[in-house]
Amino acid sequence: MSTKVYTLEEVAKHNSKDDCWIILDGKVYNVTKFLEEHPGGDDVLLSSAGKDATDNFEGVPHSTLARTMTDDYLLGDIDESTLPAKTTYVPPKQANCNQDKTPSFIIKFLQVLVPLAILGLAVAARIYTKSESA
Template sequence: MPTITKLFSMQEISKHNSQNDCWVLIDNKVYDVTSYLDDHPGGDEVLLLATGKDATEEFEDAGHSAEAREIMKEYCIGELDPSASVSEGQNATETRSLAGTLGFINNYKQSLYWVLPVAIAGVAVFVSWVYLKKK
């Protein structure tokens, strides 16, 4: 007997975006990870940032292990409805674009942590050079 898979639209998935109701979409499969938030090795914040949207890119970028992929199976509640995703294609593209932009901003902010110490060191070297040149 074939397994019946529940199909969800992107609109339905996007409604489940809170700590008390947390769904993520990865590789067109829908996962209800609400009960897994406290157990997630990366912390619940990571999952909460991925709720209610297609989190495939973020999931793949994190480099999850085969064991993590096995754990995911127990949280799978269905799949993305392919007929609904065609009409919602623009929204999905916009969501991925926004996620990419936010990721870029976070990476940019993290890269700035070293800028201030390097700038201070550069100013110190310049001031020392100017001071020693006058002597």
Template structure:
């Protein structure tokens, strides 16, 4: 009797992107590597950074051995449904990942925080000294 492979949409697989629930998509196959995070030789950060998207290129670039490829079979849970509607662009937001507009605002706030006071502390005395000097003439 043939085995039935569970099909997942990219959207569904991409929602499993945390340390407590970590799925990877590699070559159209879905792997639940949650229990393997602590054992991964490259560390859990490598796997966590590859969630939420197709990680095939990352996997291939790392040059995994045939033993690693065989080990993957333990974590196989299904395949990507190629008939499902693809989502145009997937953005996964974590605590460390913010929109560019948020980053620009954060930079501006830091710039004001760290540069406004020193600039005022230097600029105000210069302006006052210039005004006092011009009144004495």
């Protein structure tokens, strides 16, 4: 059985409440009739209308039933060559937070000592205020 292959340009034309197509995992679906039934509301699907909704779909837990229901709306495959290349996030390079070359054991010691000192001051202040009020 041959499957119809759609381009992203073709899918992008179907981006309204009256005509809503989405792409999931390389497959094209006409979800227009499902908009009113979608448990998350039609806005969720409409925000991905005419686009690749794979990341949005996978980002939310879906039951096995929900995943098999997609078969009812399948139109065909997407021509992968028409999809934009996926980019991966590369965080910017940041300066070393230890620019003055303080030995790491001193930093770790201070990370423990400073909160303990604050806690000690808070306890001392509480004891002092109780003894003043007595």
